[in-house]
Amino acid sequence: MTPKQRAAQAALQFVQSGMVVGLGTGSTADFFITALADAIKSGQLRDIKGIPTSRQSERRALSVGIPLTNLAQNPSCDLTVDGADEVAPNLNLIKGLGGALLREKIVAQNSKKLVIIADQSKVVKRLGEKSPLPVEVAQFGYETQEHFLRSLGADPKLRIGPGGMVFVTDNGNCIYDCHFLSGIAGPADLESALKRRAGIVESGLFLGLASIALIGSDSTVSEIRR
Numbered sequence: 001m002t003p004k005q006r007a008a009q010a011a012l013q014f015v016q017s018g019m020v021v022g023l024g025t026g027s028t029a030d031f032f033i034t035a036l037a038d039a040i041k042s043g044q045l046r047d048i049k050g051i052p053t054s055r056q057s058e059r060r061a062l063s064v065g066i067p068l069t070n071l072a073q074n075p076s077c078d079l080t081v082d083g084a085d086e087v088a089p090n091l092n093l094i095k096g097l098g099g100a101l102l103r104e105k106i107v108a109q110n111s112k113k114l115v116i117i118a119d120q121s122k123v124v125k126r127l128g129e130k131s132p133l134p135v136e137v138a139q140f141g142y143e144t145q146e147h148f149l150r151s152l153g154a155d156p157k158l159r160i161g162p163g164g165m166v167f168v169t170d171n172g173n174c175i176y177d178c179h180f181l182s183g184i185a186g187p188a189d190l191e192s193a194l195k196r197r198a199g200i201v202e203s204g205l206f207l208g209l210a211s212i213a214l215i216g217s218d219s220t221v222s223e224i225r226r
């Protein structure tokens with residue numbers, strides 16, 4: 001079992017029969033979706049409904065037979081299990097390298113508990129230390145955001161998709177991946193500045209949302225709690 005699989009498997013301890021479960025996006029979240037499907041098939045868990053955070057996790061969940069619902073039918077998840085790109089000691093996160101940050105944040109904010117699953121490579125002292133911060137922006141006038149993001153101390157790179165075209169999210173927006181030379185000194189101030197700017201839809205800063213992170217290694221899973 002890989003560290004990511006180990007963390008994903010450990011997240012099953014938080015799932016109970018009858019729950020509505022937010023399904024994250026990325027390779028670690030995919031391992032959780034598979035583990036959840038196996039638990040449903042074996043009868044260990046019953047009456048589970050999933051809410052996917054991307055088209056990718058929707059396809060994945062459908063392919064392994066997890067019944068799905070949505071926020072219209074179930075406005076709140078009992079639990080969401082998702083990966084992360086960086087996990088700080090206070091459980092603040094960077095997410096969105098998979099491009100699903102907007103739906104991930106909507107589902108996370110409407111969940112009673114957010115459990116993060118990751119391997120040790122995601123644990124950092126300061127956000128922005130390793131990963132760029134993905135910032136989702138409206139297509140209209142997206143070029144104007146580059147200068148604004150620079151004014152906040154970032155080095156923004158417009159995300160390009162696998163085919164060489166500008167990457168477009170499930171929500172029809174673009175992403176700037178924002179590098180910070182010495183990491184992000186004030187995540188809350190940065191988030192406030194981003195929120196005030198028209199055309200910036202959402203950022204991958206997940207502050208104060210996660211309740212626990214399960215960090216998989218070669219042999220064990222450790223926990224970070226707030």
Ligand code: A5P
Pocket residue numbers: 024025026027028029082083084085094095096097098099100101104
């Ligand atoms: C998806 O948009 C991201 O927030 C993912 O949670 C993140 O990229 C983690 O991906 P891996 O689990 O593949 O490392």
